[in-house]
Amino acid sequence: MLTNKQELKFFVFLGTILFVLLVVSFIFGHRVRRENISSPSKVAVENPFDKIHISAKAAYVFDVRTGEVLYEKNADTRLPLASLTKVMTALVATELAPTYSVVTVTKEAIATEGDSGLQLGEHLSLKDILDFSLTGSSNDGVRAVSLAFGALGSSTTSPEAIENDFIRDMNKKADEINMKNTYFFNVTGLDETDHKGGAYGSAKDMALLFTYILKNHPELMAATRKPFVAVMSEEKNTHVAKNTDTIINSIPGVKASKTGFTDLAGGNLVVAFDPEIGRPIVISVLGSTEEGRFQDMQRLVAASLKAIQK
Numbered sequence: 321m322l323t324n325k326q327e328l329k330f331f332v333f334l335g336t337i338l339f340v341l342l343v344v345s346f347i348f349g350h351r352v353r354r355e356n357i358s359s360p361s362k363v364a365v366e367n368p369f370d371k372i373h374i375s376a377k378a379a380y381v382f383d384v385r386t387g388e389v390l391y392e393k394n395a396d397t398r399l400p401l402a403s404l405t406k407v408m409t410a411l412v413a414t415e416l417a418p419t420y421s422v423v424t425v426t427k428e429a430i431a432t433e434g435d436s437g438l439q440l441g442e443h444l445s446l447k448d449i450l451d452f453s454l455t456g457s458s459n460d461g462v463r464a465v466s467l468a469f470g471a472l473g474s475s476t477t478s479p480e481a482i483e484n485d486f487i488r489d490m491n492k493k494a495d496e497i498n499m500k501n502t503y504f505f506n507v508t509g510l511d512e513t514d515h516k517g518g519a520y521g522s523a524k525d526m527a528l529l530f531t532y533i534l535k536n537h538p539e540l541m542a543a544t545r546k547p548f549v550a551v552m553s554e555e556k557n558t559h560v561a562k563n564t565d566t567i568i569n570s571i572p573g574v575k576a577s578k579t580g581f582t583d584l585a586g587g588n589l590v591v592a593f594d595p596e597i598g599r600p601i602v603i604s605v606l607g608s609t610e611e612g613r614f615q616d617m618q619r620l621v622a623a624s625l626k627a628i629q630k
Contacts, residue, residue, distance in 0.1 A: 456561025
C-alpha cells in the first residue's frame with residue numbers, strides 16, 4: 321500500500337507525463353496546420369513581348385480601350401511611310417466632303433505611277449474610290465481624290481496648286497491628332513526621289529492615326545477588312561482590288577489594315593483588330609522588309625493576344 325508521500329510522487333510523475341504529451345501534441349499540430357496552409361506563389365508572370373524578335377526598324381502596339389502601350393520599338397523614330405500615307409489622304413477627303421460625292425478620274429491622276437485599272441474620265445463615288453484605293457493601294461485613285469477636293473472653297477485652278485492645298489490639309493490634320501513626327505510631301509506616299517520619301521512618320525503616330533479613325537470614322541477603313549473589294553463606276557465599269565495585306569484572314573476581329581512599300585521605306589504595315597468585343601488593339605510596323613512586315617505583324621498579334629489574357 322502506497323504511502324502519502326509515494327502517492328504524491330506518483331501524481332507528480334503522471335502530471336509531468338501528461339504535460340509533456342500535451343506540449344508535443346500542440347507542436348506537432350501547429351506544424352501540420354502550417355504545412356497545410358498554401359502560401360502565395362511568387363512565380364513571375366512572363367511578358368509575351370520579352371522574347372519577341374522582329375525585323376522592323378520600329379513598331380508600336382497600343383491598347384485603345386485602356387490606353388496602355390503593350391510594346392514599342394523606336395516608337396518615335398521618323399521613317400518613310402510609303403502607302404500608309406493614303407490613310408491620311410482618305411481621312412482628309414472624308415472630312416472635306418460627303419461619301420456620296422462624285423470623283424472624276426483625270427489625266428493627272430492616270431499619269432501617277434502605278435496602273436490600278438481606273439479609266440480616264442470615269443466617275444466614282446468618294447466612298448467607292450476610297451474603298452478601292454485603300455484596299456488595293458491605288459496611287460491613281462487617291463490622286464484623283466485629292467484633285468477633286470483639294471481646292472474646295474478656293475479659286476485655285478492648276479492641278480499642282482490644288483494638290484498642294486490638299487497636302488496642307490493633311491499636315492494640318494496630323495497636327496490636330498498630335499502626330500508630332502509626321503509630315504506629308506504628297507498624297508500617295510511614293511518616294512519623291514532616291515533619297516526623299518513621299519511622307520515621314522513614326523510607328524506611334526500611325527497608331528494615333530488609326531485610333532482617331534476607329535473613334536471618329538470607323539467605316540472609313542471597313543473595306544480593308546476583306547481579301548478583295550469590287551466597285552462600279554457610273555459608267556458601269558467594275559474595278560476589283562485585291563487586298564495588299566496578304567495575312568488579313570489570319571488576324572482575329574480585324575477592323576482596319578493598310579500596307580506600304582517603297583525602296584526607301586521598306587515594308588510597312590498597320591493593323592487594328594478587336595480580339596475582345598470593345599477592346600481594339602492597333603499595331604504598327606515600319607521599316608521591315610516586303611515579306612518581313614507580315615511575319616513581324618503575326619508575331620506581334622500573337623504576343624498581344626497572350627498579353628491581354630494574363
